[in-house]
Amino acid sequence: MTATLDLRASLHGLPGVDKVGVEARAAALATRSVKTTAKAAAIDLAIRMVDLTTLEGADTPGKVRALAAKALRPDPADPTCPHVGAVCVYPAMVPYVAEVLAGSGVHLASVATAFPSGQAPLDVKLADTRDAVAAGADEIDMVISRGAFLAGRYDHVFEEIVAVKEACGDAHLKVILETGELATYDNVRRASWLAMLAGADFIKTSTGKVPVAATLPVTLVMLEAVRDFRARTGRQVGVKPAGGIKTTKDAIKYLVMINETVGDDWLDPAWFRFGASSLLNDLLMQRTKLTTGHYAGPDYFTLD
Amino acid sequence: MKAADTAWRHTLAKKPPAVTAPAAPVRLGVRKTYKLFIGGKFPRSESGRTYLVNGDNVALASRKDARDAVVAARAAQPKWAGATAYNRGQVLYRIAEMLESRRDEFAAQGVPVAEVEAAVDRWVWYAGWADKIAQVHGGANPVAGPFFNISAPEPTGVVAVVAPASFLGLVSVIAPAIVTGNTVVVLAAGPQAAVTLAEVIATSDVPGGVVNILTGNAAETAPWLASHDDVNAIDLAGVTDLELATELERAAAGNLKRVLRPGDPENDFTADPGLKPMVALLETKTVWHPKGF
Structure with missing residues (x-):
């Protein structure tokens, strides 16, 4: 009981988020112009940060194998193009991807814990997680119980994250806050701290399954949270915006925001990822434009 | 519509009317900035x-x-190609109607009345071809097997056009491209008439993005279109500099674009164009359909 009160007290003791201020700050950072060699470097970094994702009911072994092959060699026409950060699939598809990625350095992420709603009993969620890790996933993307969080049962959410973290074993744990359902920036800040206190290795914005996904202001609030958390505890936590990031321009805005908010330490695929699928093709088209000097077209990149 | 001598500098230089006379108020003309037409x-x-x-x-x-x-032309292309040929013909006819009603405007910009009338007739002529080109250019093929074999013309996609200087020439390169379901990016030579044509097109039920008109220096923008991987064909009708034409052809080879080479600079657009301008921007799709036995 005291533990519950402590958690509630510390989460509600966090300073409130200035909504207008954070939106203005995010909008101001989005106006930077990144060109030529800096742009080329940004595009390559963004490619290395992509979690190439397919989370469809219609995913087949063939489709995820093709996606994994693309993760290894995103641009078959250019051997200097780096590989992506990870492939992200449903647990049932993990074995097929693991075959392709074995020994490549590309991570294999899997969503677990009754993704995307998180509305399932804890033992089902834990079994889901253990299955995914056993099948070869080295990163687990879990969803928090938004219902419990919004009802104020922070201890329930906290204990769930702790239990899933334990079930993960050596695998990295990314905790999806589903910010589109949290309603306020204050809640985003509280949920970020809650997840980090419970042992998350990454905090992630969204499942991509609700209309409002990653936005710049939400990501800014989360970046501030990981920065303050490291200052307080010494432990560094990664951030992953997911959903709705479709263009190179968007991706570069996020990179600028990292650099200005938390600094170079997070400008690395180990600490920042983009959850995306269509973003990669746009990055490749922009990359081709820079290397060849003429505009690229979508006909020359795979559909996935 | 405005006379050539109402440039704003000129107007400003005029002395204001005497303050004492509260006579007829002087109306300030609304001057137009000629802008691009995109999407x-x-x-x-x-x-x-x-x-x-x-x-x-x-x-x-x-x-x-x-x-x-x-980008705008690519986005508009599938829906425009998917519209029925009858519908495309109606839309082209509507362009002719709107052009007819704006004849005076073109005349004020120095386009001879006979040329505007010829342009109206050209739109009507191409409008009529919308639902007939497939009959003339496609058809059933006799094959030695149990297949029903048909060839059907399909639009090639996004077409970049370096337009010739004359107004009739401009219409004569846009109409054959769009009537079959292509979308165009046009680099116009005579800017005022081209933008006024854009206003005609914008009020003629042509979906946004089917015709895009850029004004300016074609030598600057054309190479970017010629090398663009998402452009399927380029019509060099208006290129007069043969060195530039060669350079554009070379750039276009990068993604195997279809190139329509510049014609005779004295090209007579008043002559019957024939089917060639339309057929040049069509791909032939042949389907082998098994006959059930």
């Missing part, structure tokens, strides 16, 4: 540049405007 809208150039043509301010398109126009 059904009339934006200024992304670069913010303009240039003067006969005292008018005209937007000077940059490579990024060309890029935006290709």
Whole structure:
């Protein structure tokens, strides 16, 4: 009981988020112009940060194998193009991807814990997680119980994250806050701290399954949270915006925001990822434009 | 519509009317900035540049405007090609109607009345071809097997056009491209008449993005369109510099674009164009359909 009160007290003791201020700050950072060699470097970094994702009911072994092959060699026409950060699939598809990625350095992420709603009993969620890790996933993307969080049962959410973290074993744990359902920036800040206190290795914005996904202001609030958390505890936590990031321009805005908010330490695929699928093709088209000097077209990149 | 001598500098230089006379108020003319036509809208150039043509301010398109126009044309293409041929014919006929009603405007810009009338007739002529080209250019093929074999013409996609200087020439390169379901990015030579044509097209039920018109220096923007991987064909009808034409052809070879080479500079657009301008921008799809036995 005291533990519950402590958690509630510390989460509600966090300073409130200035909504207008954070939106203005995010909008101001989005106006930077990144060109030529800096742009080329940004595009390559963004490619290395992509979690190439397919989370469809219609995913087949063939489709995820093709996606994994693309993760290894995103641009078959250019051997200097780096590989992506990870492939992200449903647990049932993990074995097929693991075959392709074995020994490549590309991570294999899997969503677990009754993704995307998180509305399932804890033992089902834990079994889901253990299955995914056993099948070869080295990163687990879990969803928090938004219902419990919004009802104020922070201890329930906290204990769930702790239990899933334990079930993960050596695998990295990314905790999806589903910010589109949290309603306020204050809640985003509280949920970020809650997840980090419970042992998350990454905090992630969204499942991509609700209309409002990653936005710049939400990501800014989360970046501030990981920065303050490291200052307080010494432990560094990664951030992953997911959903709705479709263009190179968007991706570069996020990179600028990292650099200005938390600094170079997070400008690395180990600490920042983009959850995306269509973003990669746009990055490749922009990359081709820079290397060849003429505009690229979508006909020359795979559909996935 | 405005006379050539009402440039704003000129107007400002005039002395204001005497203060004492409260007579008839002097009306200030509304001057027009000639803008680009991209995706059904009339934006200024992304670069913010303009240039003067006969005292008018005209937007000077940059490579990024060309890029935006290709995006708009690509987005509009499947729906335009998917519209029924009858519908496309109706839309082209509507362009002819609107052009007819704006004849005076073109005349004021120095386009001879006979040329505007010929342009109206040209739109009507192509409108009629919309639902007939497949009959003439496609058909059933006899094959030695149990197949029903048909060849059907399909639009090639996004077509970049370096338009010739004359107004009739401009219409004669746009109409054959769009009537079959292509979308176009046009680099226009005579900017005022071209933008006025864009206004005609914008009020004729042509979906946004089917025709995009850029004004400015074709030698600057054309190479970007020629090398663009998302452009399927380029018509060099208006290129007069043969060295530039060769350079554009070379750039277009990069993604195996279809190239229509510049014609005779004395090209007579008043002659019957025949089917060639339409057929040149069509792909033939042949289908082998098994006959059930």
